Amino acid sequence: MSTSSSSSDDAKPSAASPSNASLTSSLSDTLGLSPLIERIARGAAEREFAQRLPHEEIAELKAAGFGALRLAVEAGGKGTSLTDLFTVARDIAAADSNIAHAFRNHLFQVEAALRRADHPFHAKVLALAGAHKTVGLSFTVTDSPAAGARPTRVLSRLEWNDARGSYTGSGVKVYATGNLYNDAFVGTAIESREGKTVQYVLDRGPGVGNEDDWQGFGQRATGSGTATFESVTVPASQTYPPDTPDREGAAPWKFTFHQVYLTNCIAGIVRRIAFDAVEVLRGRGRNFYHGENAHPAEEAVLQAQLGRIRAYAASIEATIDRTIAALQRAWDAIGTDAEYDAVLAASLSAAEAKIVVDDLAPQVASWLIDLGSGSAVSRRAGLDRHWRNIKVIASHNPRLYKERFLGQNRLEGRLPPTGAFF
Template sequence: MSDTTFVNSGELKLVSPLSTALGFSKIIDDIASSAAERELTHRLPYDEIATLKAHGFGALRLPAGLEGQALTLSELLTVARDVAAADSNIAHAFRNHLWQVEAALRRQDHPFHAHVLALTSQKKTVGLSFTETDAPAAGARPSRVLSRLEWDETRQVYLGSGDKVYATGNLYNDAFIGLAVESRAGKTVQYVLARSDGVSSDDDWQGFGQRLTGSGTAKFRAVTVPAAHVYPQDPPRPDEAAPWGYTFHQVYLTNCIAGIARRIALDAVEVLRARKRNFYHGEAEHPAEEPVLQALLGRIRAYAASIEATADRAVGALQRAWDTYGTSDEYAATLAATLAASEAKVVIDDLAPQIASWLIDLGSGSVVSRVGALDRHWRNIKVIASHNPRLYKESLLGQHLLNGRLPPTGAFF
């Protein structure tokens, strides 16, 4: 990425120059200032997400003709990391929408994807109703949520029902997309479903971190889908096309953790400045003058900067893969992006929880109060990192070096 959070003075900034130029600085600052309060009171960020949507965060990749800013993928992830530094819940809640925008930009000549882009240009966000992800048996494939769209001849609309668990962001989304079997022809179709009285999202997510992402159960009860919003499936990609189409998901989550790492470094400065008493066996009168604590602050800064640099490497590889889409270089670039995403996850999932723990070491007993909600950083990192476990990434990376084994192609690697 071209933007750096360290300016010439050495000061660490929450917001990148790019976000400031786009007019997001105050919005992100406001989100950051209220993040601890939301965590403590479990106040869902409806207002904050609505503000980001109104300012076009969900449409940043769209061209100007569609009310977007025509950002590159790397630039989008720069702004998303700023949002994650302010509140990782909010950045995470946008992931599924932003992925749909990526897919639609590649296939915008298809009416389904054109519809997604049209909704996005209206500053709406699109969630998922693709799969019910709690498959009951080991190795079983997840089932479709709205497995069938039944044609209602009287009302001239389709009807469908179903539940989706782990519906991240669906509390805040304006529309939902998915796959279903259309009852009249018996063929699988894609649909776009507007939020209506038949759609509800329960705040029943029980994770110990990322508590405000809207990752509970989304329920669809006799929802209606107009015939005009039901589309044929995408045509299959050519055999020579790169099969690793889901690297965006992993890079986005790793990018969120990089944002948390930045926030930890910023909070560490405030924690040390706010400490009033040093240990009786310390070497300085005030904690901020204590060499041991200054060194720990320096370590936190260095690790946070290294985490961001590692994430930048994966983001750069993903950008190169995007740039080669549909060309003879696509396969190699997309494979490289998937491997870089795996490498970044292995490293960052290890380092980020460490600096979250060092933050507590830096503040000692003065920061363990729930009031500051500093424990959220470790909890949020671990919950994000639990997506697509790094153990399998480590195994794949080793096997790739040894015998050239290729990564899996599914969305959940």
Template sequence: MPDISKFRGSALRLVSPYASSLGLAPAIEQIAKTAVEREVDHRLPHEEIAELKALGVGSLRLPKDTGGAGASLSELFSVARDLAAADSNIAHAFRNHLWQVEAALRQPEHPFHAHVLALAAKGKTVGLSFADSDAIAAGAPSSKVLSRIEWDEALQAYRGSGQKVYATGNLYNDAFVGLAVESRENAVVQYVLDRGDGVDGEDDWGGFGQKLTGSGTAKFNAATIPAKQIYPQDPTPREGAAPWRFTFHQVYLTNCIAGVARRIALDAVDVLRARGRNFYHGEADHPAAEPVLQAHLGRVRAYAAAIEATIDRTIASLQQAWDSHGTAAEYDAVLAASLSAAEAKVVTDDLAPQLASWLIDLGSGSVVSRKGALDRHWRNIKVIASHNPRLYKERLLGQNLLTGRLPPTGAFF
């Protein structure tokens, strides 16, 4: 059999050309190399995320003259997918920060958003602060702000206490943002709370996948908020503005799963090459020369490529929605992006777990060791997908075709 150990398929790469052009390839490749070790040892990726911050991942979308890379949305998602292919925990941990930057770029003159952008330009990331809600159903908007921050006269600052459940990424963030009623004027305000005393760094996340994202409960106990970091609310959206404000979040999660699919395809090559012997009833002496396994590898590659193409279509739609902001085309473009995100999710959430299962089929008993942690791909896919179950998306897509029903305007769309 010819020596194929030095060859790699021309269309299968861990790191995209754009990430390589930014000098991110060495860091991403090292993250990929050590992903299994972190998974098995449950080592939180503090150092890896700190390095990515220093390399500018959190400021990619900022203009070059303000410390960023001037990346387009498509380029941002390309880097995020590379990170997800390397380690989906790390890509997922950046989601809330990258959304805050995205929101800030819409109104950079507002002092709250200017603060967020300034933090991003310094290589810092922001997460979500404590939040009390009267909403009963998951994702439903709250009818009023219940969280409070109290003025401390002696400290000449505010203090706030509370919890944030599903606080993905908070373990690694430098500051936290939220809405609260402040005690002096009983007004609803936005604020930026810096990491420090009163911010609990405990990891209590017990999910069977995405174990290193810190997606448990963030606790704040009399955390200090300087008066200068209290800001007015955002202005009321203009009349006719599109009401779907959470599409970025959903596209980001599906994009992470697409990254996992790419990693499965890459791992599939290594798995097949590493197998030492074939079954006696096979057609070839070595598994890499076995026609049925070669075909199976081809199927994995094709499905992974199809998943990436599907989310690329949605990212292009989201870019159009972004470009249309404030114009007469905004409503239709944002609606199209929301529906496209739902379509991509339905397809990706269905196909990606199959890929993870096929990877085990390709390796048979030689890849079931816990030390190899190949089962993490299925677990990570299912946990990411569970944020926003596809069954509800399928129903909405069907109803939209039949009756023209529009997506809900709360979270998840």
């Protein structure tokens, strides 16, 4: 199912505005998600002001099947393309980037599972997604400052418990994005009976704790605090052999999805800025005494600023659309002779998009405040959240390293790293 582009030019007309601007795409209309997304958007600023976590909104998106969009209809999904998934995710990010961000780890696990659906571990992940549940992570914590250090396991060992007929394990994960809202958690560990590495699925239950102690100045409601796992129970039936190397595919760049997803979230925020900018300008009641018109909306300089915001927002969406198309081609090429080149091209495109979007998006957020002047700095209005959220998302993977790499790639042909930041 691929019925819509995520470009703002394809967004549905808004009855409240004579322009063609809209917060959601026609695809979200087709999937029946637009009313929910628009309701999420209306409450975003107030949630930010009240510091209320979006438990209800995320639960509604789960129930509506957002976390299962990529699954076949008969498996509980909608059979959408990868491109369509990013379209809807951007709509949600435009409504509330915290909520879109909180689904990232789950959606990546679903993508990984779709590639290897016959493996029992991945089949379990898909079954959870089809039941409209979401999975989080209980591994990948980097505890070494050394360059090139790889993540370590959170549940480093699963101890067999004869009395229970199951395993138990403990660990702590910091920056556990989305885990506050997830129903299950996945990871790898060493099991005690044979000393083998296993993959596991851990259901939320006794011993699973989440602290809302994330101190970022943006993306405050992503559930990115500390996750604790204290003597948690993992049934033997939910431990699985690890994937074998020959199942990993021909191309080693497996984490481009993460990077594209975050940049897509920023593009959603910028769409929201362009949407808010119209209301900010219309809502200004007074002009400065040295203005040229009685009403700010009639000021040519402010109309030009609105036009600049619109143009940059459209360009940012077009930039990420180019990268999403590259990632879709990479997905389509898996298992073919074209896989290596297509996956490499997607990784390079993701780096290019990140550099451009991370540079331009904060400027657009600042222009929104310029447009509204003193009328735009109310804490309750929360317009500053756009800049803060953009910068926090961008900081997950600093663009400076991407700039250096792209230069080295062009000069020397150096290939991208293969870890989770590319």
